[in-house]
Amino acid sequence: MAEPHHRPLDAKQIPRFAGIRTFMRAPHTTDLAGVDAAVYGIPFDTATSYRTGPRFGPEAIRSASALLRPYNPGLDVNVVETLSIVDYGDVPVSPGDTERTYGQVEEALAQIVDAGVFPLALGGDHSITLAELRVLAGKHGPLALVQLDAHGDTWDEYFGQRYFHGTTFARALEEKLIEPKSSVQAGLRGSLYGAEDIDSARALGFTVLSCDELRALGPSVYADLVRGRIGRRPVFLSFDIDVLDPAFAPGTGTPEVGGLSTAEALSFVRALAGIDLAGADVVEVSPPYDGPGHQTALAAANFAYELLSLRALPVAGR
Numbered sequence: 001m002a003e004p005h006h007r008p009l010d011a012k013q014i015p016r017f018a019g020i021r022t023f024m025r026a027p028h029t030t031d032l033a034g035v036d037a038a039v040y041g042i043p044f045d046t047a048t049s050y051r052t053g054p055r056f057g058p059e060a061i062r063s064a065s066a067l068l069r070p071y072n073p074g075l076d077v078n079v080v081e082t083l084s085i086v087d088y089g090d091v092p093v094s095p096g097d098t099e100r101t102y103g104q105v106e107e108a109l110a111q112i113v114d115a116g117v118f119p120l121a122l123g124g125d126h127s128i129t130l131a132e133l134r135v136l137a138g139k140h141g142p143l144a145l146v147q148l149d150a151h152g153d154t155w156d157e158y159f160g161q162r163y164f165h166g167t168t169f170a171r172a173l174e175e176k177l178i179e180p181k182s183s184v185q186a187g188l189r190g191s192l193y194g195a196e197d198i199d200s201a202r203a204l205g206f207t208v209l210s211c212d213e214l215r216a217l218g219p220s221v222y223a224d225l226v227r228g229r230i231g232r233r234p235v236f237l238s239f240d241i242d243v244l245d246p247a248f249a250p251g252t253g254t255p256e257v258g259g260l261s262t263a264e265a266l267s268f269v270r271a272l273a274g275i276d277l278a279g280a281d282v283v284e285v286s287p288p289y290d291g292p293g294h295q296t297a298l299a300a301a302n303f304a305y306e307l308l309s310l311r312a313l314p315v316a317g318r
């Protein structure tokens with residue numbers, strides 16, 4: 001194991017409510033020596049279409065993450081002993097300029113990816129995933145996308161803009177950053193402009209599961225389906241918090257009723273144990289719309305922790 005092994009503050013020595021709020025209270029550093037996983041924020045929400053606010057997402061998720069403990073019983077893994085985790089801080093962004101922000105995120109993320117460190121982004125709206133995929137596909141080739149989201153984000157444009165949080169995966173396909181036959185979008189629901197909104201995603205080659213279909217499959221059949229699609233390709237898992245029902249995650253920009261409970265979504269994510277995770281993000285957390293208990297940020301912190309847990313587990317078949 002590389003040194004130093006970074007660990008969060010020990011809550012048996014320094015209580016959880018004390019200290020500066022990095023993710024899980026892990027050390028904040030941009031020195032990647034000895035680091036296995038870097039959690040970093042992308043505080044950007046210029047590309048939202050309805051409610052803004054995800055620029056405050058990283059801060060809120062970090063704050064809520066203070067409660068997380070080292071051992072994940074759901075996946076039987078001690079996350080902080082298996083992975084040396086740091087909080088890399090927020091990468092530079094340009095409010096109001098999506099394409100300039102992409103360049104800034106790509107430059108910063110390249111440092112992490114070139115060092116062989118697993119990147120986990122805290123968003124930010126869903127537009128930022130395109131910049132992440134550009135860097136990771138540059139290293140690994142086209143990735144398998146596993147997307148949990150109430151929306152497919154495969155529109156061609158919005159008000160004439162090609163770079164926006166609802167066009168991310170259309171652009172990612174055009175740029176050959178993801179392999180559609182290896183990619184699964186799940187959790188889609190809500191009113192649409194027309195049937196073509198879902199048909200167009202299927203026409204692009206993605207496997208698309210509505211939220212009702214996902215729930216009917218259940219976690220283990222869903223995970224088998226995902227494993228069958230991804231094959232041996234490295235995976236990018238993009239968790240849009242709006243896959244949760246607004247009763248569980250009101251703090252998001254484009255809420256859709258009829259979503260997953262937090263418990264259901266945990267089961268779907270944990271069922272993916274053994275996948276070869278190359279990168280991940282948790283996006284669309286909008287703290288200004290969160291509930292008084294900050295349940296959206298708390299859920300997001302826990303899903304970020306589950307994604308680190310997936311990375312900490314052995315890859316199946318290796």
Ligand code: MN
Pocket residue numbers: 126149150151152153165240284
């Ligand atoms: Mn999305």
Ligand code: MN
Pocket residue numbers: 149150151240242243254284
């Ligand atoms: Mn969404």
